[in-house]
Structures are given as structure tokens and as C-alpha cells.
Amino acid sequence: MTAAIVGDPGLPETGSEGPPVIRSAGITLIGSALGGILVILNEVLAARLLQSQAYGLYASGITVARIGEAVSVFGIPMGIFHFIPIYRQRSERQLIAGTVYAAAILPLLIGGVFASAAWIAAPWLATHVFNGANVVTYIRLLAVAVPFMALTEVLGALTRGFGYSKYYVFVKNLTPPVVVLASLGAMAAFHARPLWITAAIVLASVLGSTAGVLAVVRVARDDLGRVQPIFPFKELYGYSAGIMLNMVFYMVFALTGILVVGVFLGSESVGIYRVCLQAVVPFDMVLLAFHAAMGPVYPVLARQNKVAALEDAYGTAVRWMAIVLLPVGVVLAWNRNDLLALAGPEFVTGGNALVILAIGYSICTCFGTVAYLLMLSGHKSVETWNAAFAAVLNLVLAIVLVPRFGLAGAAFATASSFVLLNVLRVAEARYVVGLRTFRPYFIRIVAVSATGGVSVFVMLQSLGILQGSDGISVAIRIALMLVMHAGILWTVGLNRQDKDMLWALVPSVTGRTVQRP
Numbered sequence: 001m002t003a004a005i006v007g008d009p010g011l012p013e014t015g016s017e018g019p020p021v022i023r024s025a026g027i028t029l030i031g032s033a034l035g036g037i038l039v040i041l042n043e044v045l046a047a048r049l050l051q052s053q054a055y056g057l058y059a060s061g062i063t064v065a066r067i068g069e070a071v072s073v074f075g076i077p078m079g080i081f082h083f084i085p086i087y088r089q090r091s092e093r094q095l096i097a098g099t100v101y102a103a104a105i106l107p108l109l110i111g112g113v114f115a116s117a118a119w120i121a122a123p124w125l126a127t128h129v130f131n132g133a134n135v136v137t138y139i140r141l142l143a144v145a146v147p148f149m150a151l152t153e154v155l156g157a158l159t160r161g162f163g164y165s166k167y168y169v170f171v172k173n174l175t176p177p178v179v180v181l182a183s184l185g186a187m188a189a190f191h192a193r194p195l196w197i198t199a200a201i202v203l204a205s206v207l208g209s210t211a212g213v214l215a216v217v218r219v220a221r222d223d224l225g226r227v228q229p230i231f232p233f234k235e236l237y238g239y240s241a242g243i244m245l246n247m248v249f250y251m252v253f254a255l256t257g258i259l260v261v262g263v264f265l266g267s268e269s270v271g272i273y274r275v276c277l278q279a280v281v282p283f284d285m286v287l288l289a290f291h292a293a294m295g296p297v298y299p300v301l302a303r304q305n306k307v308a309a310l311e312d313a314y315g316t317a318v319r320w321m322a323i324v325l326l327p328v329g330v331v332l333a334w335n336r337n338d339l340l341a342l343a344g345p346e347f348v349t350g351g352n353a354l355v356i357l358a359i360g361y362s363i364c365t366c367f368g369t370v371a372y373l374l375m376l377s378g379h380k381s382v383e384t385w386n387a388a389f390a391a392v393l394n395l396v397l398a399i400v401l402v403p404r405f406g407l408a409g410a411a412f413a414t415a416s417s418f419v420l421l422n423v424l425r426v427a428e429a430r431y432v433v434g435l436r437t438f439r440p441y442f443i444r445i446v447a448v449s450a451t452g453g454v455s456v457f458v459m460l461q462s463l464g465i466l467q468g469s470d471g472i473s474v475a476i477r478i479a480l481m482l483v484m485h486a487g488i489l490w491t492v493g494l495n496r497q498d499k500d501m502l503w504a505l506v507p508s509v510t511g512r513t514v515q516r517p
Contacts (some may be wrong), residue, residue, distance in 0.1 A: 030169075031165070031166070031168075031169025031170075031173045031174060031289075034169075034173065034174065035169070035172070035173030035174055035177055035285060036173075036281050036282045036285040038174070038177035038178060038180075038181060039177050039278065039281050039285075040278060040279065040281060040282075041181065042177055042180045042181055042184060043274075043275060043278040043343070044275075044342050044343045045181070045184045045188075046058065046184060046197060047271070047275055047343035047344055047347060048342075048343060048344055049184060049187060049188055049194070049197075050194045050197065051194075051344070052268050052271055052272065052344060052346045052347070053267075053268055053271075054194035055194075055271040055274075056132075056266075056267035056268040056269070056270050056271030056272075057132065057134055057135050057138050057194070057267055057271075058138055058194070058197055058198075058271070059258070059267070059270045059271040059274040060126075060129075060130040060132070060135045060138065060139070060262060060267050060270050061135060061138030061139045061141070061142040061198070062138075062142055062201065062274075063255060063258055063259070063262075063270070063274075064118055064125060064139050064142065064143065065118075065142040065143060065145055065146055065149065065201070066149075066255070067251060067255060068111065068114040068115065068118060068143060068146035068149075068150075069111075069146055069149040069150050069153065070247055070248075070250070070251040071110060071114055071247075071248075071251070072106075072107045072110040072111035072114055072146060072147065072149075072150035073107055073150045073153050073154060073247065074106055074107065074110060074237075074240050074241070074244050074247075075239075075240040075241065075242070075243030075244040075246070075247050076103050076106060076107065076154050076157070076236070076240050077153065077154060077157035078239070078240065078243040078372075078375060078376070079099075079103070079236045079237075079239045079240040079243065080099070080103055080154070080157045080158055080160075080161040081157070081160075081161055081298075081372075081376065082239055082376060083095075083099055083232070083235065083236060083239070084096060084099055084158075084161035084162065085161065085297075086303065087099065088162070088223075093223045093227050094227055094228060094229055094230040095229075095230050095232055096220070096223040096224075097220075097223055097224050097227045097229035097230075098229035098230045098231040098232055099232055099236055100158060100216065100220055100223075100224060100229075101229055101231065102231050102232065102233055102236050102237070103154050103157075103158060103236065104151065104154060104155065104158075104216075106154075106237065106240075107147065107150035107151045107153070107154050108147050108150075108151055110150070111146045111147025111148070111149070111150045111151070112147050114143070114146050115143040115144060115146045115147060118139060118140070118143035118146070119139075119140045119143055122135075122136045122139040122140045122143075123136055125139055126139065129259060129262055129263060130262045130266075130267045130270065131262065131263070131266045131267060132266065132267040135267060137195065137198075138195070138198060141195070141198035141199075141202070142198050142201055142202075144202050145201050145202045145204075145205040145206075148202070148205035148206050148208065148209045149205045149208075151209040151212065152171060152172065152175075152176065152205060152208035152209045152211075152212050153172070154212075155171055155209060155212025155213060155215065155216050156168050156171040156172035156212055156215075158212075158216050158219075158220070159171060159212075159215045159216060159219050162219045162220055164215075164219045167215040167218065167219055170211060170215060171208065171211050171212040171215050172208075172288075173285070175204075175207060175208045175211045176204040176205065176207070176208040177204070179200070179203055179204035179207050179208070180200050180201065180204045183196075183197075183199070183200030183203060183204070184197070184200060187200070242380050242384075243375060243380065245384055246371075246375065246380070246383055246384050246387045249384070249387030249388050249390070249391040250387055250391075252391040252394075252395065253387065253390050253391045253394050253414075253417065253421075256391070256394045256395050256398050256413070256414070257273065257277075257394070257398055257402075257410035257411070257413060257414050258270055258273055258274060258277065258410075260395075260398040260399060260402045260410060261273045261402060261407065261410050264402050264403050265402070265406065265407075269406070269407065272346070272347050272349060272350045272407065273350060273353060273407050273410060275340060275343050275347050275350060276340070276350040276353045276354045276357060276407065276411065277357070279332060279336075279339060279340070279354055279357075279358075280332065280354075280357050280358060280361045282328050283325055283328065283329075283361040283362070283365040284365075286321060286324050286325055286328075286365065287321070287365050287368040287369070290317045290320075290321055290368075290369050294313065294314075294317055294369055294372055294373075297313055298310070298313070298314075298372060298373055298376040298377060301313065302376060302377035302378060307434060307435075310373075310377070310433075310435065311434075311435040311436065314369070314370070314373055314429070314435050315435075315436070315437070315439065315442070317369045318366055318367060318369065318370075318437060318442065319441070319442050319445055319498075321365065321366035321367075321368070321369065322366040322442070322445055322446055322449060323445055323449060323489065323493075323494075325361075325362050325365050325366050326362050326366075326446065326449035326450055327449060327452070327481070327482055327485040327486075328362065329358045329359060329361065329362020329363070330362070330450075330454060330456075330481070330485075331478050331481055331482065332354065332355075332358035332362075333354075333355045333358040333359060333362075335474060335477065335478060336351045336354040336355050336358065337351045338474045339354070339474065340354060342474070349407070350407050352407070352408040352411070353407040353408050353410065353411035354411070356408060356411035356412050356415050357411045357414065357415060359415065360411075360414065360415025360416070360418050360419060361415070361418070363419060364418045364419055364421070364422040367422040367425055367426055367437070368422070370422070370425040370426060370428075370429050371383055371386075371387075371425060373429060373433065373435075374386075374425065374428060374429070374432070374433070377433060379428070379432055379433065382428055382432060383425075386421055386424050386425060386428070387421075389420075389421070389424070390417045390418070390420065390421035393416075393417045393420065394413050394414055394417035397409075397412070397413035397416065397417060398410055398413040398414075400413075401413050426438075441495065444493065445489075445493055445494075448488065448489055448492055448493035449485075449489060449493065452485050452488035452489060452493070455488075456481050456484045456485050456488070459484075
């Protein structure tokens, strides 16, 4: 393991064993896993509580709110990851303080403007995009959450920019979904009207941003206190504006399917497709965990022109994402109908869409950190063209396929565009940055993960173990599949270096020293 991974200048030293990048990704990944479970649980409860028609109205409104969040964030997290590690390395406290304040101001301003615009445009959106007049109220009320959703995202990124994984997890992955879960429980207990779910989202966003403020004060108080800030508005906003174009294309890519489904199939189909998209949230959670871990590392290594260390960090991220994500893809694909049925019998119609999404995401998400690598190593324009290509391709395919194949057409458009996007990224990492991806050990990991996951499922099927479709049987079956897959991977997949890394990670996460057998 290179010095870049053993000692990251952008991260605080904790005194724990284990490489800081993997330790940080591991802590964030555990928090992301918990957050992902809560998000999926919330969606299942919301779908069952609201039923498909009302859930479709909520799904339409939250889609508009998520667009507002992406716009209001304005690419600021990437600016944070770019500048704060460098300022901290130079001990430029005035610029650190100015960056914190400048990063927090912009999402509130843009979010407020977007919320006002969404309130005014709600009738038009309801009629021309979601084909339902009842969507208006959901759009307007959920728009209130937009400034706080964006602020929570930025404040979480600030804590990660200072190298504190646990605060990032608390602010971004745990606080909002826990609040939503509690609110849904209250709605069920008091038999509240479906519209009250909008209040749950607004409350979760406000409390998430409040937790973010407290966390930033906690991690950055030494840099904020007794310092006259120098506000790098031009540098931060200029850099983030360049990233924002990428964010717009990412947003178009992510939301094309659900918007095209709304136009051609109506708001109820939007609800069903949203449940399919929420089922693949674990892929995004893993990707965000590694983005958060690598964000402070890539720009420092690229600036110092440490190509070998950069390749090692990049290769480690890609390899471990493949280890985590491939079995998740197998689990989702084989249990798709049972998982969708948990939200309600009408949601099973999205089974074909979910299997397509699961296959596409499991193949490609492990390469997602390449996007950060390109942008943070000085190749923003390359990734902008990548994102534009994928967004346009997804839109064209969705318009062609959704009217003919319904939800499966939307899923195929997204998955195929995602595959081509990551083929481009991997090629550019090799020929633009000079980093290898498909080394022999990586290929072995992929082969063992894919064949191991399928073999475990086939074995459970042939033995007739836990074939029920109730929630308990599904949960136990999935847990058993993942545990058996992990055993196969440990036995024949991982090399000694990665096994040592996992053992070193245990005290970092649990706080306890474990004697290796």
C-alpha cells in the first residue's frame, strides 16, 4: 500500500490502525448502509401507507424537490473537496473559514429562489409533466424543503472536507431518514391524511440542516474561531459553477426515466418506478461513501503529481466497490418481486424494471468514483462531455422505449446509458490520466463476486430454503445470501493484503482491538 493511502494529508489522524482512506470509506459505508436501509424502509412504509395513487402524487412532488436540491447545491461539495484539503495542508485558516461561510450561503439563496419558482409553476408541472391536477399541492409543499435539503448536503460535505466521517454519516445518512421514519410512524398511529408526508419531509430537512450546523461548528471550531475570514467567493463559486454543469447533466440523467414515465404513463406509474429506483439506493450509498472518502485525497495527490499513489488509491476504491456491489446486485435481481411486494401487490409490476436496474447498477457503479477522479485531477471538461452524452442518450432512449415497453423501457434506457458512460470513464482514466483499471487481481475479484453470488442463490433455490415472500423470509434469505457470499469471497477471492486491511479496519470502526486468528 502506498504512502498516499497510508497517510492522507487531508484527513485528521485518529491514531487507529488501518489505511485512512479505507477506514474512512468503511465508516462512511456502514453509516450509508444504515441510511440506505432506513431510506428503503421509509419508502416501503410510505408506499403501504399512502397506497399507489397517493404515493404517485408524493413521488411526483419529491422528484421536483430533488431537482431543486441538485440545482441549489450548485456543485459546492466538489468545491469543498477541492479547496479545503489544500487550505488545511497550507494552514490557511482565514481561507478555510471563508470557504465554510461561502459554501453555506449559496444553497439557501438558490434554494429559496427555486422553491418560489416551483410554487408558481406547480399547476403547469402538474398538467403537462405528471398528468394530474392533484400533484400541485404536493409540489408546492415539498418545495419548502428544498433550501434545507441543499444546505444539509453542503454541511455534510463540509464535515467530510475536514475529514470526519462520523459527522458526515450523522448529518447526511442518519438524521433525515430517522426523522421521516418517526413521522411515518406518527402518521400511521393517528391515521393522518397522505398529504402529511410533505410535513415529514420538511421537518426532516430542517432537522438535518440543524444537525449539519452543529456538526460543522464541532469539527471546524478551531479554524472558525478568532479568525477574520477571507471569502474566496470567486474561486469557490467559479470552480463549483464548472462542476454545476456536470451536476445538471447528472440530474437530467437520474430523473429522465421518472419524468418520461410521468409524461407517458401518469403519476401512478411514477410511484411504481420510484419504488424501483429506491430499491437500487444501496448502490448510490456505496458510491457516495467512496466519493466522500476519496474527495479529499484525489486533488492532493493530483496536485503533487503522485501518479503511482493516485492509481493505488483509485484502484483500491474501484476494487472494494466491486466487492460490495456485485452481491447486492445479485440479491436485488433474484428477490425483485418479493421486495416490491413489500410495498404493495400493485408494485410488483415493476419487477422487470428492477432486474434491469439491478444488473446495470451492479456492473457500473463500482467505476463511479472515476468521475470524481477526472474532475478533481483537472479534467472537468472531459467529465462534462461524458455526463452530457449520457444524459442525451438516456433521454432519447427513454422517449423511444417508454411508450412501447413501459417501466422496463425506462429502466433499460437508464441502465444501457450508464454502461456506456462508465466505459468512457474507464477508457479516459487509462488514456487521459494514465491509470489502469483491469488488473488481474481486480478481474479475479469480479469473477468470484459474480459467480459466488449466483451460485449461492442457485443453491438456496435447489434446497428450497426460505422461499417465502413474507418480510421475515425475504430478510433472512437476503442476509443468508450475503453471508455465504462473503465467506466464498474471503476463502477464494481476497488476497492477504486485503484481508489484513479488513482486520485493521475493525478497531477503527468498533473501537476495540480484535486478535486475528
